[in-house]
Amino acid sequence: MTKYNFSAGPAILPQSVLQQLSQSIVDYKSTGLSILELSHRGDLIVEMLDEAHALVRELLNLPRNYKVIYLTGGATTHFGLIPYNLLPQNKTAAYVNTGTWSDKAINYARHYGNVEVVASSKDANFNYIPKNYDVPNDAQYLYVTSNNTIYGTMLKQMPKANCPVFIDMSSDIFSQPINATDYGLIYAASQKNLGPVGTTLLIVNEELLGQTGRDIPPMFDYRAHIKKKSALNTPPVFSIYGCLLTLRWIKEKGLENIAAANKAKAGLLYTEIDRNPHFKGTAAIEDRSTMNATFVCTQPEMESRFLQLCEQNGIVGIKGHRSVGGFRASMYNALELKAVEVLVELMRG
Numbered sequence: 295m296t297k298y299n300f301s302a303g304p305a306i307l308p309q310s311v312l313q314q315l316s317q318s319i320v321d322y323k324s325t326g327l328s329i330l331e332l333s334h335r336g337d338l339i340v341e342m343l344d345e346a347h348a349l350v351r352e353l354l355n356l357p358r359n360y361k362v363i364y365l366t367g368g369a370t371t372h373f374g375l376i377p378y379n380l381l382p383q384n385k386t387a388a389y390v391n392t393g394t395w396s397d398k399a400i401n402y403a404r405h406y407g408n409v410e411v412v413a414s415s416k417d418a419n420f421n422y423i424p425k426n427y428d429v430p431n432d433a434q435y436l437y438v439t440s441n442n443t444i445y446g447t448m449l450k451q452m453p454k455a456n457c458p459v460f461i462d463m464s465s466d467i468f469s470q471p472i473n474a475t476d477y478g479l480i481y482a483a484s485q486k487n488l489g490p491v492g493t494t495l496l497i498v499n500e501e502l503l504g505q506t507g508r509d510i511p512p513m514f515d516y517r518a519h520i521k522k523k524s525a526l527n528t529p530p531v532f533s534i535y536g537c538l539l540t541l542r543w544i545k546e547k548g549l550e551n552i553a554a555a556n557k558a559k560a561g562l563l564y565t566e567i568d569r570n571p572h573f574k575g576t577a578a579i580e581d582r583s584t585m586n587a588t589f590v591c592t593q594p595e596m597e598s599r600f601l602q603l604c605e606q607n608g609i610v611g612i613k614g615h616r617s618v619g620g621f622r623a624s625m626y627n628a629l630e631l632k633a634v635e636v637l638v639e640l641m642r643g
């Protein structure tokens with residue numbers, strides 16, 4: 295049976311990427327060796343790493359002072375390493391709390407300096423994106439999450455601030471064109487919209503680094519990773535290769551086309567959610583995410599039946615996160631329109 299993977303993460307990857315990854319495990323570029331067996335200092339892997347950095351630069355049109363690195367530890371490690379590298383102990387960072395992930399980032403940052411939560415939608419179970427808040431003039435940076443994977447909300451407008459804006463794009467990176475220089479730092483765990491789990495992509499304006507006065511050991515110092523082109527220690531070669539293949543796929547399609555396809559998928563599903571009396575969306579309409587659509591049944595007793603129906607028709611990963619309940623349809627770049635059509639058909643019953 296054809297499977298339609300609506301999982302929030304680790305998530306769907308393009309079939310062509312999976313096929314190339316699978317081939318690379320058996321025989322990487324006709325070397326007679328697996329990519330899993332090759333030295334990260336050898337020409338072939340160095341070349342692969344170079345292209346993985348260069349494609350990010352190209353797709354985001356990055357100027358020279360912006361650096362690209364592939365790190366480990368998942369986004370969660372960087373909840374801590376970002377303030378460790380960029381927030382002096384006696385300075386203040388402004389954070390917007392729009393869900394579980396920013397909430398965690400706030401708690402990590404408190405270890406490294408003053409944290410001011412300038413806006414939060416916690417009071418409404420994070421079902422909207424706060425707007426019109428003030429950022430203190432002395433803030434080192436403003437931290438936001440562009441897409442709230444669990445709650446199905448998405449930042450649609452660049453926040454206003456007189457300081458650099460740092461953004462967690464773990465679940466919507468490369469889902470649409472962005473103006474990267476609007477941000478001082480962009481980062482994303484790989485396993486949602488970028489590739490296999492195992493690496494975190496981080497893009498930073500180099501001029502912001504090295505100002506904390508901390509003596510940072512190299513492995514935790516972004517400058518050391520930049521200097522060694524993401525190979526300070528053994529990098530997660532396989533994950534980065536998966537990201538590279540996905541980046542090539544993105545380049546071939548074009549970010550504008552990917553954005554249009556994402557909009558079409560989300561439009562189809564939200565139209566059905568709003569039309570169908572058996573379902574209702576949980577996120578504020580103006581803040582709805584194109585990546586993760588959250589919805590519930592108007593009669594809760596119908597939910598298990600609908601889940602079962604989905605399962606019988608090849609739809610997987612659609613059960614909502616426990617903090618929202620109901621359903622969450624994640625529609626990352628690699629998910630085809632056909633999958634959403636199948637889902638909508640089932641909702642129509």
Ligand SMILES: *Cc1c(COP(=O)(O)O)cnc(C)c1O
Pocket residue numbers: 303367368369370371395439441442443462463464465483484486
């Ligand atoms: C999944 C996710 C994270 C956490 O990523 P890990 O790699 O599991 O640490 C952080 N932020 C957002 C927006 C996410 O969707």
